[in-house]
Amino acid sequence: MTQLPDSIEDSVISAILGGRLRPGTRLGEAKLAEVYGVSRTRVREAMMRLETRGIVHVSARRGWFVVEPSATEARAAFQARRVIETGMLRDLQALPGRSLPGDAVAHLRAHVEEEREALHTGHVGSRTCLLGDFHIHLAHAFGNAFLTDILRDLTARTTLVSMLYQSDQDAAASSDDHAGIVTLLADGDFVGAARLMDEHIRRVEDGLDLAAAPDPLAGLREILSPGAPA
Amino acid sequence: MTQLPDSIEDSVISAILGGRLRPGTRLGEAKLAEVYGVSRTRVREAMMRLETRGIVHVSARRGWFVVEPSATEARAAFQARRVIETGMLRDLQALPGRSLPGDAVAHLRAHVEEEREALHTGHVGSRTCLLGDFHIHLAHAFGNAFLTDILRDLTARTTLVSMLYQSDQDAAASSDDHAGIVTLLADGDFVGAARLMDEHIRRVEDGLDLAAAPDPLAGLREILSPGAPA
DNA sequence: CGCACCAATCTTGTATACAAGACTGTTGAG
DNA sequence: CTCAACAGTCTTGTATACAAGATTGGTGCG
Known part of the structure; x- marks a missing residue:
């Protein structure tokens, strides 16, 4: 894949x-x-x-x-994502004729399924990466290359943070949110999807303990932990 | 300045x-x-x-x-701006306490005044540049550095197009829209401002004759026009 | 023993040299 | 006269050389 x-x-x-x-x-x-x-x-x-x-x-x-990213930058990145992603979904509602491509919902559903598996079997890296990818795929389905590229870099930054601070249960909750968004999209309820997306990104942001400074010695500790190769 | x-x-x-x-x-x-x-x-x-x-x-x-930018790319850039700028304004409404900084409205009002002058005295370049700057200043007032940077580059692209295709009367109409947006912001009506912003960007986009291919020989013609220096 | 100073080393910042491909103008055949 | 082939020139693509600053480790003084 x-x-x-x-x-x-x-x-x-x-x-x-x-x-x-x-x-x-x-x-x-x-x-x-x-x-x-x-x-x-x-x-x-x-x-x-x-x-x-x-x-x-x-x-x-x-x-x-x-x-x-500092706590301030992380919050700004989450805010930027919230603005753009909810804006995208609301834009779909604006024009009656507009909609996502036919196979988009199916693709997203399959992606959520992948997330589910990674939650059980994978490690933090692949799990967090997949959770971020959901948003990239959604942007791709929207069909605006500029917004997709922008969200890719923005999501990279928030993913970076999530990987350090997100707990297992929060990751699972994220995936549930994704599933809910897909359901609303399937119903054509873009405003509802936008609202849930807004809550979702806020939830992810709030779930991270951004106040807690990251451990600058994490890399060293890992290397020096028992069993590490010389 | x-x-x-x-x-x-x-x-x-x-x-x-x-x-x-x-x-x-x-x-x-x-x-x-x-x-x-x-x-x-x-x-x-x-x-x-x-x-x-x-x-x-x-x-x-x-x-x-x-x-x-091709016609397709130009339209995508306008759409991206619409999504982000209306998303920003709606985000202000979301939290009751949120608002623009105190001096933001005054600054924007002064900027619109500058636009007015450029419409009469300036040439196409400075006029178009100022019309784009309005959106940058608004993004700056919102206070998210990521979104400001993103909109700066996005606006640069649309400005590039507007400079070639926008008529004098459309430029004047743009400035009127800006004034209207500032008025709504002053009243704290962010949803109304978002709606007007959406219409505004659509209007600018529709005003440009993107179907008409740009003249690839424009530069040459200018050089070869009567009175040009050898 | 602690601390300031200093030299050696390492890393990036900038410039220059050379290779590879694209365009232009010419030349020659048909 | 038209067009194809070709050599020359120009421009970017990539590597390398050297300069400038930062870090590190050692050394000597207090």
Whole structure:
């Protein structure tokens, strides 16, 4: 299902969303250049593109780092998503003729099913990634490439946060919300879907303990935990 | 009022929005490097950042070009703006306590006054630029940096189109819409403002003759018109 | 023992060199 | 006269070299 990334950018994003690269991780140009078998030039290009997309940031002459959204930034990202995603759904209601493509509801239903499985079997990374993907797929069904791209980057940021702070039961509740949204969409009740989407994103945001500062030593602890390879 | 751009990116954007760089204009790396007194490296960085923002695009081994949104892309950009801007205004209504900052309405009113003057005295570039700026200022007042940045780039694209296709009377009507929106905001009627915003953006979009293909020879014609310098 | 200072090393920032492809103008055949 | 082939020129794509600043580890003074 997951296609292998063809560009450095996609590869890094995929690693971040998959939980293999944690927020705050340093991305050395030389290291990446070696990994991808290219010169620093192309790595720098990719990093700068990711920077304008808000995925990484650069600290002058120190290196590139996966963004660590502050509590304030995280809340702003959630608000932006709420505005856009509810706006999209309400826009569907505005024009009587407008609607989602015929197979959209079926696709979304299948996706929710995938979420369900990941909740039981998968680990935090794939679970959180799938929960974020639901919103991307919904945006895709809406059919506006600009909004899809925007939501992809915005969701990446909130996913980054959710992965650190979301509990198992909150993840399950999220998936239930998704199922409810799909049901409303199937009924053509876009305003209802918009309302539930608004509640859903608020719930996810409120469920995260953003006040609790992340553990800056998490990476170190993991490495130093018993059983870790030298 | 207009601050001089400190970066290559801002300089190019400012030139585009000011009408000094038309859609489709080629931006040679060597030329820009000479103009800004830097090497091609930094010019390329700026171009790639602008590319991820959708302002320019690259044609392999041919050069960088100011984007020329197709009719389809233009409509999508307008739709995205409609979704986001109306979503923002409705979000203000959602929470009873929420509101714009105290001085926001006054600022916006002053801006509309500026638009009025530009309609009479200014040329198409500054006029169109100001009409777009209204929306940026409104987004800024909303207070979400993500949405402000997103709308800045999105508005840049629609502005690009408006500059080519908008008539004088449509520009005046736009400014009237802006004034109406400010009035509704002053009354705290955010839903009404959202509705008017929706109509406004639709009106602007409908006013443009997007079906009419742009004249690819416009630049040439201007140069070859009688009285042009050799 | 603690702390400030300093040198060595490492990393990014910027420029330059060279390779690869695209366009242009010419030339020659039909 | 028309058109196809080709060489020359120009432009971007990629790699490499060097400069500037940051970090780290050591050293000596208090």
